[in-house]
Amino acid sequence: MLDILLSDANFWFSIALATVAILFIIEIVGLVFGISMVGLLDDMPSSNIDVESSSILSFGSWLNLDRVPLLIWLVVLLTIFGLLGFVTNFATQSIANITLPVWVTLPFSAIVGTLLTSKVSVIIAAVIPKFQTSAIQNDDFIGAVAHITIGIASKGNPAEAKFTDDYAQPHYVLVEPFEDNELFKQGERIILVKKTTHSWLATRYQ
Structure with missing residues (x-):
């Protein structure tokens, strides 16, 4: 059994599932001491991304990265990636008696796994509604104090901001x-004042 798990064809899929198991154990131990890793990655300071921040955020939104905590998203991805790799190798070996090369199974499992993870995240977000950004109405955002997490916000070039509701x-x-010549940098606090089609207009928090 161990030989199969550590074979060249299954090695990276075993690593993925082993990582999930380790994260699960760490989370259980953390909960014993009142500490949870869920949300930890979301609160870590991000590097200052000044280029194409809106495109990056749009792609992340397409993957539903904003629907669930990042750690949960990664755990789901690693689980699907690992299981998909094992199933693919088992199926090809059982049906055609061949073992696909790693350069085929790895990209296949990564791409399909990412797509499936984005779909599964929607289901998880429905089960854990407190992590959905749609949990409250947009009008309730007005006046909220947020801070810039990624990028530099300028007129026509939005950046990501985070806030916590009541x-x-x-x-x-x-x-x-909101002002034409204003710039908001990472870490700066702002106040949401108006919703537009694709973003929010904000003023600097005094």
Whole structure:
């Protein structure tokens, strides 16, 4: 059994599932001491991304990265990636008596796994509604104090901002300055004042 798990064809899929198991154990131990890793990656400071931040955020939204905590998204991805790799190798070996090369199974499992993870995240978000950005109405965002998490916001070039509502639920939104010549840098605090089609207009928090 161990030989199969550590074979060249299954090695990276075994690593993925082993990582999930280790993260699960760490989370259980953390809960014993009142610490949870869920949300930890979401609160880590991001590097200052000044280029194509809106495109990156749009792609992340397409993958539903904003629907669930990042750690949960990664665990789902690693689980699907690992299981998909094992199933693919088992199926090809059983049906055609061949073992596909790693350069075929790895990209296949990664791409299909990412697509499936984006779909599964929608289901998880429905089960854990407190992580959905749609949990409250947009009008309730007005006046919220947020801070820039990724990018530099300028007029016509929104950046990501995060705020926490009255129920301690985190929300991520795209913001740009209300004033034409204003700039919001990473870590700066702002106030949401108006919703546009694709982002929020904000003013600097005094």
